[in-house]
Amino acid sequence: MTYDFTSIIPRQGKDSLAVEGIGWGFAPKAPREGFDFIPMWIADMNFPTAPSISRRIMERAAHPLFGYFQPPEAYYQAIFNWQQRHGTKGLEKWQIGYHNGVLGGVASLMKAYTAPGDKVLLHSPAYIGFTHVLEDLGRPAELSPMVKDEAGIWRMDFEDMERRLKENHIHFAIFCSPHNPTGRVWEKWEIEKAMDLFAKYDCVVASDEIWADLILPGHKHIPTQSVSEEARRRTVAYYSPSKGFNLSGLWNSYSIAYDHTLQDRMVKQGDSSHYNSLNVLSMHALIGAYSDEGADWLSQLLQVIQGNIDLVCDFVRRELPGVTVSPPQSTYLVFLCCDEYVALSGRSMDEIINAAWDVGVGLQDGRPFFEPCGLRLNLALPRSRVEEALRRLKEHVFV
Ligand SMILES: Cc1ncc(COP(=O)(O)O)c(C=O)c1O
Incomplete structure (x- = not known):
């Protein structure tokens, strides 16, 4: 090592x-x-x-002026290059959204597309952060329990998901891929099946892909948006170097959206708080992380x-x-x-x-x-x- x-x-x-x-x-x-x-x-x-992260931060900190700024080309290029690891090519700047935390991004999208009291589908076991966001925003969680198959692998229960989507008139889902806490890396057919259901019941999907850097040998991360045109249209994907590189204290998450309306409405929610802005040192940390x-x-x-x-x-x-x-x-x-x-x-x-x-x-x-x-x-x-x-x-x- x-x-x-x-x-x-x-x-x-x-x-x-x-x-x-x-x-x-x-x-x-x-x-x-x-x-x-x-x-x-x-x-x-x-x-x-x-070390490339600490070095990049220190190099920037050595220049002692920290005024307002716009993310430079290098920031976007670092994201575009990194996303190619998952097969995502041809990204454009307007498709990238900054979020002060993945949960903040999920909350912005949820506020844009649901009203208080609307139920949101997610799988259980469920990451605690999601339940906190739902509680804070007054959107009840509708949990679809995952089940272990004969080989002990956690799977989504598609019948259960469909029943819950239908009975509760749900139009918003949080999809965690890879899944915390079970550590599942969904196979393509699983994502396709889930997305078919979300399309059938007209759900906007927040696809939390924060763990995508930590895929263990023998598995492959498949971006939710890559499985179909429908998935691309109705999903916002959230990423961050925070899990893979342990940068949670630096807050530098971002989203990818291919649909102008989704992007505009989500960004509006984030911007209207007036404190959803990229920090210059966090930006350099991301560039240092997303390097050779x-x-x-x-x-x-x-x-x-x-x-x-x-x-x-x-x-x-x-x-x-x-x-x-x-x-x-x-x-x-x-x-x-x-x-x-x-x-x-x-x-x-x-x-x-x-x-x-x-x-x-x-x-x-x-x-x-x-x-x-x-x-x-x-x-x-x-x-x-x-x-x-x-x-x-x-x-x-x-x-
Ligand atoms: C699935 C998932 N999403 C989001 C987060 C939190 O992200 P952030 O700190 O960027 O809001 C975590 C943290 O553990 C997580 O496991």
């Missing part, structure tokens, strides 16, 4: 919710004495990012993540009876199902989660994802930390 994926970097005092946010939201408590903290909850990585060096760093990162995923999946199968895991095809998140363990042991999810946090394993409760016995583990940590977390889970949690 050319880059550093092994150092344990202290993050305390360095603007990190992952380690400083204990006692906040989904991070209930500090470890008891004798245990250090292993952050495995919020979707944020514990590796130093690609960024691509090289990312390919090494993916090998490290795959190694951690294999380690955890083998361990769970071997050492944690009653806990099941479907290996993710994307993301650095592993979603464990403890239904059988809970039934066998008689222990509650509260007890399990408490025991884990007690010994510093800061994992995430699956209940806010609508999975009553689910646990989400973030594996974007040096392997030695993952090994230590597994040891503690075996010795102190799943006893």
